[in-house]
Amino acid sequence: MIQELKRIIYNTVVEANRKMTPREVEKAVARAAGVDRKTVTLAIKNLVSLGELTYTYLYGTSFLERSFDRPVQASKRIVIKPPDKVYQTQPGEVVIDIAGGAAFGDGAHPTTCLALRALDSVLGDNRYADQKAPMKGLDVGTGTGILAIALARLGVQKVVGLDIDPCAVSEAIHNVSLNGLAEQITITNTPLEELATYFSIIVANLAYPTLKRLSSLLSEKMEMGGVVILSGFKVSVCEDLAKAYAEYGFKVIQQEMERGWACLTLCKMALTHEGI
Template sequence: MIEDLKHIIYNTVIEANRKMTPGEVEKTVAGAADVDTKVVRLAIKDLVSLGELSYTYLYGTSFLEKSFNRPVRVSKRIVIKPPEKLYQPQPGEVVVNIVGGAAFGNGAHATTCLALRALDFVLDDNSCTERKARLKGLDVGTGTGILAIALARLGVEKVVATDIDPCAVSEATHNVRLNNLDGRITVSDIPLEEAATRFSVIVANLACPTLRRLAPLFSARMEEDGVMVLSGFKESAAKDLGKIYTEQGLKLIRQEADREWICLVLRKP
């Protein structure tokens, strides 16, 4: 019974379309499972002490979220973890160490997970290690640096990670260093407009208007046969955004949804 209840609580939290406060989770689960909120509260405490869920705090409000204070597999090969937690990767797995701070990108958000899964898909070819070593990656809106680090760990030799927020640049630089990737990832606040390089893999988890505005620039900065991973927008915007990018000559090759969030993968022919 208590295990079933914990299962309902965990699914309620991870499948919610928005962050839920502990009180909201208690009420929702108590209603769904027809049990007292006090019983739900105890089960929540249990899940937190087991490290399955954690309390987060944002703008004066506490939320209950999936815990990233332990190694969490987010795709076939990518495992996200805090640096202080030990993890023995299985063959083929890649580990991304992330210290959470003020910047976006601890791995918990659906848009980050979708982008990580798309990168895993795009770079899932162990036979072309040599080709991957020649690839150049770009992560626009890097936040904590999580996608840039995943790009490098998945085999892309050189990666540029940019963000307009100085706090993100500082946190990404720190995370890149603690993953021992400073020689391969350059973190910068230089706007894409000022960069002349072309890239083989571009990933951008950004707000929809920014993705719309940057479409011609992204297309111009992509090498032929290059791949673009777009995340950060909802289902309602996906069709329009897909059209804008296909009008730039890119071809849609993959689309994945996580609740209301969508991630597109496009290739430049």
């Protein structure tokens, strides 16, 4: 019974489409499970002491959230963990160490999770997994380097991660080295327009106006048949963004949502004179 209650609490927190306060979680779970709020409060405290959930504070309000101070399964194959935590890797799993810091990208935000899941899905597809030519990947707005590391760990031979923030660049370099990938991943602040390479896969977790502005440039840097994963925007602008990329021959092949955030996976096709 207590295990089932803890499962309901955990799922309520993780699956909510916004941050929930401890009170809101207590109320929702007490109603769903038909138990009194005191029992729910005790079970929440237990989940916090086990490190499964944690309290966070934002603008004077406390929230209950999934804890990332332990290994967390971010997608079917990807597990994110702090470097000091031990994890027994299961067959087929990819474990990524991310050190705590100031840069965005510890795996907790839905936009990062969505991008990780999309990467896992695309690179697990036989079409890419069996590809003979070496793949080149680009992560625009790399933050901690989490998506660049995922690209490399999921089989992309050469990866570039770029960011305009010097703090992110330095943290990403540290994380790349923590994961033993310094030979495979280059982290840089070189502007996107100055990169002289074409990529077979690009991932970008950026604000909506930036993603829209970069559509032509990302198309320029992309090989025909390549895939771009866009994250960092709300469901409400998803259609508009897909339209902006369609102008450059990108076709939506996958779309996912979490907590009001959306993620698009698009494939670059040859443009016909009627468009696509």
